[in-house]
Amino acid sequence: ILFNLSFRDEDSLGDSRLLLQYSVSFLLSCWFCIAERFNVVGPDAPLVAEAGEDLVLPCSLQPNISAEGMMVEWLRTDLTDGLVHLYKDYKDTNDDQIKTYRGRTALFKEELKKGNTSLKLSALQPSDEGSYKCFSCYFVPFFLKKPFLCV
Template sequence: ATNSGCKILEQGIYHNLLLQKIQLFEVLGPVQPVVAVAGEDVVLPCYLKPNISAVDLHVEWIRVQIDNPIVHLYRDHEDRNENQVPSYRGRTSLFPEELKKGNTSLKLYDVRSSDDGPYKCFTSLVSVAVGTQPVISNEGYKEGGISLVCESKGWYPQPQVVWMDSEGHSLPAGHTETQRDSMGLFTVRRRVIVQETETNRFTCRVLQQELNEMKETITNIPGELHIFSINKGGGGVVVRWHGGFSQCLLFCLLFVLLDAQF
């Protein structure tokens, strides 16, 4: 054997035992180091206990204690090795038929001395959840306009919340408030202050780009942006108009009727 081959024989390729409980199964590997000779192929064992299918799971092999440690990644029923350590390109594979039996072992081709070191096998459920249809609540007049609140529950991962006008343009809104329930699912909530428009129609859109899922709700609030307040004092009645002027005639008529009552 070459010197580099002897080095691997002496030091071995250390595949650490990973004992990780994931809901109803465990991920197991060998306690003793796996030994290989430079230039040969080697299998790094990893199994699920009980031997349930790993076809729908997330399987990740990493190299311990190095930057960008991904050696092999299986997700969404296919290999995703775009961010793999460059030196492993084209030299790793799982056993597709064995995944059904809970075998998540990694085959490493053409072993090199630089491969020497500890590895870990992570297997986990890829949890996703699509939330509820957004619910829009009207909080009334605040800060010079109408305050609308959009809320949606039961998302994972956390989605985005976007407010839009009737033409689909994004509106400036407050920060998105988030909460997580006992199942780890997200409830998202976001407020917006809206001004009078020709239609007074606004849309709340909740989207999760990773899942390619989107839900939206449209609200129409005709007339609700034309708000006034009445203060009665010793000097008479003071009426403050908080909306636009498109309904001025109606407002003036209402003012006359109110003034007559006072």
């Protein structure tokens, strides 16, 4: 799923109050990961929120398969080194996360088992403007047996 989060300022009827409006548009795509086929699904319409509010970037797997053992990666595609949130090995791994997102992102851990990989982004900032990608993948471990020799 690719998310585009845009930011714009509007002056409301001459009011000096600045309305910070975020709109999120979605481009849906499907991912095929090694052992399972599933779709990554988001909403049909843009989401709107004001600066300072929290926003949930919806993302779920169809069929509703568990994402607990998967890697769930949220990226800013318009930035180099754009890691927004990373979940792998059953835990959040955000050492390489963009600094401005530290402490402001969260997955809904209890919902992962239902295939919900949505990201909660807290306290929206103008710097959050950009394109977001949700990627979920299931890795199948594969080990080769050591060959043995019979003499």
